[in-house]
Amino acid sequence: MCPADGGDSGGDRAPGKQPGDDAAFAALLEDSAEDLYEHAPCGYLSTLLDGTIAKINTTLLDWLGHARGDVVGRRTFSDLLTAGGRLYHETHFAPLLRMQGEVSGIALELKAADGSRLPVLVTSTVKTGGDGQPLLIRTTVFDARDRRAYETELLRARREAEREREELKRLNATLQQTLLPPALVSVPGLNVAAHYHIASADKVGGDFYDLFPLTDGTWGLFLGDVCGKGATAAAITSLARYTLRAAAVYDPDPAAVLSNLNTVLNHEYNGTDPRFCTVVFGLLTPDADRDGFRITLASGGHPPALLIRADGSADFLPTPGGQLIGVLPDAHIATTTVRLDPGDTLLLHTDGLTEAHTAQLGDGDRYGDEALLDFVRALGPTTAAHTVAAVRDLLDTFGTGVDDDTAVLAISVPRPPSEEQQ
Template identity: 80%
Template sequence: MTCGTSDEDRGGDPDGGEGPSGGRARFGALLEDSAEDLYEHAPCGFLSTLLDGRIIKVNTTLLEWLGYRGEDLVGRRHFSDLLTVGGRLYHETHFAPLLRMQGEVSGIALELRAADGSRLPVLVTSTVKADGDGQPLLIRTTVFDARDRRAYETELLRARQEADLERDRLKRLATTLQKTLLPPTLANVPGLDVSAYYHIASVDEVGGDFYDLFPLAAGTWGLFMGDVCGKGAAAAAVTSLARYTLRAAAVYDPSPAAVLDNLNTVLNHEYNGTDPRFCTVVFGLLTPDSDRGGFHITLAAGGHPPALLMRADGTADFLPTTGGQLIGALPDAHIAATSVHLAPGDTLLLHTDGLTEAHINAAVTKGERYGDDALLDFCRALTPTTASDTIAAIRDLLDTFGTGVDDDAAVLAVHVPRLSSEEKQ
């Protein structure tokens, strides 16, 4: 008794179609047929050329893409004949020389001309086939249909162009809106020189800094500078409300403390929900001093950096308006106030914290801020000075910070010119 069976018992023929030998024969034939079919009907195009580019073999896939028959191309056309004018120029000046030097060029974007004159965007990879001695014999080229990729790239380009247009539109809108929040020109005050500068940290957003100098009753002028919490459209709405409220309140009662009280009430009532909005503000009232010359200035501040007074005698210091609370944050905010005489040769500087909170050498010491002490030393070195010279020096200072200025910065300087010898007489 045996455990195995013979080929005959299994009904197979060692040399026939049912046995192992026959199966291998059929499988080999299938592989041979499949290899030829894969070449002819591959999902990409194949062609072989002589070293001079003359086509000697091309598969069915590429023929169908281009609308040619094999006899139209084999032995009669060069690969460069299938290219567009621009593609042919690129092939002769770049593609072919690189192929000769490197033996392979991969993923080159070209366009082939079909029999009907249409264009087929493709990606081409070519390799040089050499014999056993390393001598080049022919060139094998694989062609991938890039129509879907071209459509994707075209759509991507269109989307990018639309995004660029939208960004430009938003920049124009932000610039236009910012201009409406700042005075086009500052009021001309007899006996006073005025200069201002606004540094926008981001051209894509509307800043929250604002300032103004405007006439009130005969012989008096109001000036203010503020900084709204945040940026963008929400901050712009608060900026607009604050600017016009300050001007309207000053007409009703020009007392600086009363003006800021009025603004605090408006903002606290308007933004007392889940999205509170507040700002820092300094408001000043200017009146000519007929007895001593120059101007008398009363300042009131709510959470704003103190003004800096640069005297004609070369001294400089901050005015005591610290301790005032943010405007709009509390129903009854504490307002800090002070008065000062601005004599001939004196300059008063108002600024927002974008200046003092700028980073020094941002690329190296990101954590270091410019600070109030550095600003005071800077202004002491300038003193005595004028409004225009002060603003010009601060603009140069901001430029040295580069990208370290990550918040908007506004500065406003008022200066009483010295009397000439004729005016003194």
């Protein structure tokens, strides 16, 4: 688009020849500011503060098919727009221009004299006088036909993608639901609470837990974490969950349950893309004489449970040496047995909690085991419901700092009513 094309056709402009270059340069200098304005490859207009058009260039008049006399002093910029564009201009463009003195790259449509529409990109600045008072508005208008077609396509694709993402989120949420018990069963003489925190709606996480009856009045419970996220992790989660329940029926000894799970997963996944999970499995046996429970916990490489005693003291319940489940042919499982007396609470968690980024500590710093222990110590003595509610609030304070799914499961033995009133 070079408007300065006439009058120099006879010029000899052999390469490297000085006089010819001078002639070309001289021709450029003759390209007056006036001509640059009138025939610039974009539309120019200046309007008074009330929008009345004071000056408009030939390029824009040609695009619109208007005569100068029909426009200058007679119409406002807003009049040149489609009705919808006018609404947009008055509710968005004009207020913003007033407030900040400049607005750029806004997509609008102009209405030409013949009724056709011209998609444009508009940029305006407010020219102010020496005293800072606004005097007039200068506007450039770029032809955006090609770009608009492209953007329309982009927008369509984006909408499509958003719809699909919504669908995916819905599917993920549904799938996640199927990996967790719809409601925790009630165990006589025991309070139970759990919470699952979904870190990302786009990917199914791999945490799981369950609590279910076994024979002879005993109960099984587990909580675990499959490495990774997404469909593969969900498949392993599902396999782990059902295998654990079946294995517990077959042989409820916690170490045997996890060994059997290890065998199943180890057969299924190995090689260059090993998949594993870490799990705590517990066998709960009521202790009728003392209104409490005995629990034997087996850990396969899982972060240790926390035990909060009736007297308010709290500590980790280590199961050292337990190895992660699913990759080592003969993974070592560590067990420990404790009594849960009235007022005692046991908390199981996945490391989404302790690996959460905390704002207070700055980027890169994780919440950590020590902080969790302090947090739990401040709660004691407590109950399952209260502990889970507190952890839930804690996760809320981390916000987006929780980048992995987190599951917590707590059980507590209620105090006798007489004590509770104290």
